[in-house]
Amino acid sequence: MVLIFADQIEGQIKKQGFEAVSYGAKIAENLGTTAEVLVLGTVDNANEALAALGKYGATKVHYASNAIFDTFDAQVYAAAIADAVAAVGANVVVFSHTTTGKAIAPRLSARLKAGLVAGAISLPDITSGFVVKKLVFSGKAFAHVGVNTPIKVISLNPNAFGVKQQEGTAEVIALDLKPMAGKITVKEVNKITGTVPLGEAELVISGGRGLKGPENWYLVEDLANEIGAATACSRAVADAHWRPHHEHVGQTGGAVAPNLYFAIGISGAIQHLAGVNRSKTIVVINKDPEAPFFKAADYGIVGDAFVVMPKIVEAVKKMKATS
């Protein structure tokens, strides 16, 4: 049986959770078994919200609503998930490779001595063994990783599989786990509000030093607002404090894999590419035709962003009005 850990964030299952369930359901189908979900902590409107995970292919949702889980402690979570794996008899455990998955999956792997593929980008190949493809060398290559243990743990890169909806309702079952006492106290949580979180975004508009100063960020934001995209920036921009650090993408900042990465005035140093090269479509606007980013791009315009970007925003508005 395939058990998917669906992370609840402030009482809700988010897009990455739906994607992990969709992915786990397809693995279960290929293995001829069922996909069941594990949810820890308090979920708003739980019966309805969890039954709805059937839409992504889950037959059952095991729900352990113990309040201890409302404070995240990877040690407590991994121990509880290990107990759940034993209780429900799972042999494949799926996580999303998010900040939460990155903290728990390795602990669970070590606890169960179950091989882990961290950052999977494809369904397991089960024709001979259990082999999962993942990105290595910061996106410059793939590795096919064989898992040699009876229980397999996979954490799926966000946006690598996509959310797949179908008809269905899952049976919600209360799961009684006996969590250990946590050793971490959460003192403060600071969320960036009012914007599309970068990690979840399907569309990202990003600006670099070519925009000359923070006062010109309307060139990024106008398009982002028009198409509902998140905004991001290069390291130079974050280091100059033109934009907040959480917007920095690249090797030292965050890695993103949206459907569209639209780079304005970013030269495309190899360190920047390492954080964005998983994007499905890359667009580059740069006045320097020699900018290395063009080599990694799908579409490009060699031109002045100050002239080109307002025209693009107009064209998008026109397209939206006619479609």
Place this chain on the structure above:
Amino acid sequence: MKILVCISKTPDTTAKIAFTDNNTKFAEAGVQFIVNPYDEWYALVRALELKEAGTATSVSLINVGGADNDPIIRKALAIGGDDAIRVNATEGDSYYIASQIAAVAKEGAYDLIFTGKETIDYNGSCIGGMISEILEVPYISLATALAADGNQLTVTREIEGGEELDILSLPAVISCQKGMAEQRIPNMKGIMGARTKPLTVKDPVEADVLTTIVAFELPPAKAGVKLVSADEPEELVRLLHEEAKVF
């Protein structure tokens, strides 16, 4: 407080990635190797700062690998650290490596273990979590700031769409990323001193290997960029809408 910093050897960020032996081995010929940037810039430097502030009593480095890793370990020691340990093992997966580090950490009674947030070659983000589970201690991943007061740590970590401030007691394992510290360039004194710092080589302990890389694969070459004239930005919008179908 004794700190153990995990140091990995990785190809330089700009290295050309290629494979040999029927795509089962990374082609090392001509590749420049470096200390994994997250280990060096954030984990090691923050550990050194804690020692300079008098919070940590010692900073030791650990690496799992063959003798050809020694130059990288010396490079890290040139930035700082009292001594280094290399577990002499060249095979194995992340669980095997984590088991080696955990064994050394236990034997040396280290209070705080730092790793980088991931290595830039295998990009697993696994070692810290696995070490913490084997040692049965708390783990904070993707930390961007850390303060220590006696036995107590205050750590800021990245969460989805924001950050969280956590308080915990030693012992602990922390994976470090940008924000923890600023990169340091080794000076001549550090480079000279690194040559004589103790580097102990240990034999590996028995540990399982849970996964194996069956094959590597290079991504297909990009079809090449489709350039649109700066005078026709609406054509770009049409292509994104109709061809790439991104909006």
